[in-house]
Amino acid sequence: MIGGVELDFERCYRAVDSRDQRFDGWFYTGVTSTGIYCRPSCPAMTPKRQNVRFFPSAAAAQGAGLRACRRCRPDASPGSPQWDVRADVVGRAMRLIADGVVDRNGVPGLAARLGYTERHLHRMLRAELGAGPLALARAQRAQTARTLIETTELGLAEIAFAAGFGSVRQFNDTVREVYGVAPSQMRTGRRATIGGAGTVTLRLAYRPPLHADALLDFLARRTLPGVDEVRDGTYRRGLRLPNGTGEAALTPADGYVAATLRLTDLRDLAPAVARCRRLFDLDADPVAIDQTLATAPALAPAVAAEPGVRVPRAVDGFEIAVRAIATQQVSLASARTTLAHLLTQLPPTLPAVDQDEGAFLRGFPGAEEMLGVPDSGFRMGAARREAIRGVARAVVDEGLDLAPGGDREETVRRLLAIPGVGPWTAGYLAMRALGDPDAFLATDLAVRRGAAALDLPDQPKALDAYAARWRPWRSYAVIRLWRAA
Numbered sequence: 001m002i003g004g005v006e007l008d009f010e011r012c013y014r015a016v017d018s019r020d021q022r023f024d025g026w027f028y029t030g031v032t033s034t035g036i037y038c039r040p041s042c043p044a045m046t047p048k049r050q051n052v053r054f055f056p057s058a059a060a061a062q063g064a065g066l067r068a069c070r071r072c073r074p075d076a077s078p079g080s081p082q083w084d085v086r087a088d089v090v091g092r093a094m095r096l097i098a099d100g101v102v103d104r105n106g107v108p109g110l111a112a113r114l115g116y117t118e119r120h121l122h123r124m125l126r127a128e129l130g131a132g133p134l135a136l137a138r139a140q141r142a143q144t145a146r147t148l149i150e151t152t153e154l155g156l157a158e159i160a161f162a163a164g165f166g167s168v169r170q171f172n173d174t175v176r177e178v179y180g181v182a183p184s185q186m187r188t189g190r191r192a193t194i195g196g197a198g199t200v201t202l203r204l205a206y207r208p209p210l211h212a213d214a215l216l217d218f219l220a221r222r223t224l225p226g227v228d229e230v231r232d233g234t235y236r237r238g239l240r241l242p243n244g245t246g247e248a249a250l251t252p253a254d255g256y257v258a259a260t261l262r263l264t265d266l267r268d269l270a271p272a273v274a275r276c277r278r279l280f281d282l283d284a285d286p287v288a289i290d291q292t293l294a295t296a297p298a299l300a301p302a303v304a305a306e307p308g309v310r311v312p313r314a315v316d317g318f319e320i321a322v323r324a325i326a327t328q329q330v331s332l333a334s335a336r337t338t339l340a341h342l343l344t345q346l347p348p349t350l351p352a353v354d355q356d357e358g359a360f361l362r363g364f365p366g367a368e369e370m371l372g373v374p375d376s377g378f379r380m381g382a383a384r385r386e387a388i389r390g391v392a393r394a395v396v397d398e399g400l401d402l403a404p405g406g407d408r409e410e411t412v413r414r415l416l417a418i419p420g421v422g423p424w425t426a427g428y429l430a431m432r433a434l435g436d437p438d439a440f441l442a443t444d445l446a447v448r449r450g451a452a453a454l455d456l457p458d459q460p461k462a463l464d465a466y467a468a469r470w471r472p473w474r475s476y477a478v479i480r481l482w483r484a485a
Contacts, residue, residue: 007054015040016052022207022287024077028055030066036180037061042072059139060130067180075143075178078205079277081285085437085472087408089114090128093121094136095435096405098274102137103164103267104242113405141165142178144270149175149186151200154266156183162266198246198263203256204273206282209308212252214483215280218312221332222323225340226362239275239315240363241268247361248276248315257282262360278404278435281310289437289473293480296469298454302480309483311475317402317433319364321391324428325384325420338379345377346370367392387420394418404435431475440467440474450481 007027015023021041030037030053037055038044055061058068058075068075083094093114096102101110110133111118122132129136145163148154154162160171175183212233220230228237239246244264251258257280261272277283286308294300314320326342327335346365370392378385394400400414401407411434415426424443431439441447442464452458457466470477 007056009054012040012054013049013052016042017046019043022285024074024205024207025080025283026082028058028061028074029053030055030061030064035066036069037066037074038069039072039074039077042069042074044069044071055130057129057131057136057139059135062139062142062178063131063135068178070179075139075146076203076205078207079283081207081283081288084281084283084435087436089116089121090124092405092407093125093133094129095274095403097133097136097140098270099403099405100140100164100242100268100271100274101405102133103141103270107133113401137164138174139178140270142174144273145171145175145183146179146186147200147202148266148269149183151202152266158266159183162269164267164270198266200261200263200266200269202259202261202273203253204250204259204277204280204282205256206280207285207287208255209286210252210257210282210310211306211308214306214309214479215252215312218479222336224336224343224364226343227364228361236361237315238361238363239268239272240366241265241271243267245360245363246272248272250276250280252280275315278313279315281313284310284437286310289476292473293470293477296456296466298456299477299480302454302484306483309476309479311431311437311479313404313435314433316364317404317406317429318367318370318391318395320433321402321425321429322364322370322388324425325387325391326380328384328387328425341379342373342377345373367395371396383420387418387425390418390420391415402429402433404433406434408434408436431478436475438472438474439478440464440470441478442467444478446485447478447481450484453484454481 012027016029019041023040027040028037029040029042031047031051032053033047033051037058055064079098083091093110096110096113101113107118111121114121125136126132141164145159148159148162157168160168163171165171165174172183179186216230216233216235219228219235223229228235234249234251236247236249239248241263246261246263246268249260259276261269263269263272290303290307294303323339326339346369371389375385394414395402401411408430412426412430415421415429416423424441427439427441430436442460448458448463451463457463467474467477
């Protein structure tokens with residue numbers, strides 16, 4: 001037991017000895033003889049057993065006085081896939097910390113979002129991860145600072161506050177402690193940024209394999225003018241972020257996704273990265289998922305032919321709600337036409353930029369803006385129009401949380417209480433907006449067609465019973481069945 005988390009020494013050491021990158025993010029290797037901590041796949045010589053400790057989080061390793069390895073960069077490894085699977089308080093807390101809630105609202109704000117006292121929240125995180133919320137947020141701030149130091153021309157004082165530090169001194173001390181060098185030394189040999197002060201380029205790691213074509217194909221079929229697009233193997237979209245707006249360009253590559261982020265406020269770097277990772281489902285464990293899905297003989301050939309298919313998630317839960325309702329009982333092409341018209345009824349959420357920089361894509365309108373659209377702006381039936389407004393009112397007036405940090409069961413229950421939102425819509429939102437890896441849409445027409453194409457039961461009740469073998473990865477089965485259709 002390390003930090004309250006079961007980490008079997010022999011299993012962890014074997015993963016380190018074999019440099020198995022599937023375990024990156026699951027745990028961190030502390031080397032007491034050198035005073036550093038690494039990801040399991042670090043290419044350095046395997047340390048001796050007596051010099052090794054294992055930690056459940058980078059923050060726990062930092063708390064033990066270890067600094068990050070400069071060779072394998074453990075802070076840039078994929079996140080633990082358990083935070084996607086788990087719907088408990090600790091899982092929700094980790095998703096909220098990744099989105100920058102502690103930096104914006106402090107630990108009291110995080111505790112309030114979760115409905116627990118600060119003391120109890122600290123106790124739970126400490127037991128699971130060996131570090132409290134402040135230490136976990138501090139580790140993330142250090143990673144954000146490193147990214148800004150190495151990829152922008154910003155002054156170090158600007159970076160300190162953009163990364164979420166309260167003072168330049170705190171920034172300097174943390175960087176020295178975590179990376180073992182002064183911030184100014186980290187700029188040696190760095191690549192020049194390709195844009196202005198608000199542009200950051202970085203690599204988003206993932207556990208292979210990643211079926212990039214499936215991701216891009218799914219998103220390309222659902223793009224909306226001025227919001228997102230797929231072109232030349234790159235997905236671009238506008239972002240609405242806590243402190244401003246921005247745009248992300250994501251290009252899958254071998255071992256990572258190249259990301260170019262244009263932000264109006266660099267304090268939004270951490271949440272922008274978290275949302276992009278979530279959108280492409282980069283913290284998933286595809287090997288474990290595919291092994292479970294392949295237990296169905298009818299699905300096994302598809303899994304073997306297309307390993308690493310992910311669930312495209314979301315950067316904005318309300319956007320997914322509107323998209324889902326607009327798609328009810330109509331074709332995807334018809335829904336896109338309806339949504340494209342709806343967007344023309346709303347003012348753009350991003351200012352125009354110089355033509356030589358390229359036009360910004362705008363983020364999807366928020367709930368308050370949607371409530372201001374007149375009836376004529378909705379080219380859809382009254383029931384669907386009022387369902388969209390009902391969700392918007394629940395978000396604005398009742399605090400309905402459609403982000404991954406929300407309580408999944410409570411959110412689905414509240415969604416089902418809104419007229420016009422049925423089990424299919426709530427399940428689709430659970431899968432894409434809330435990040436539930438185990439949502440299954442047994443009544444979905446395309447899912448049933450895919451099941452029939454694979455000679456699986458295609459009636460909802462029988463299909464739902466059959467899908468039980470795919471727990472806890474039924475959302476991935478939905479994507480597979482859609483592709484089969």
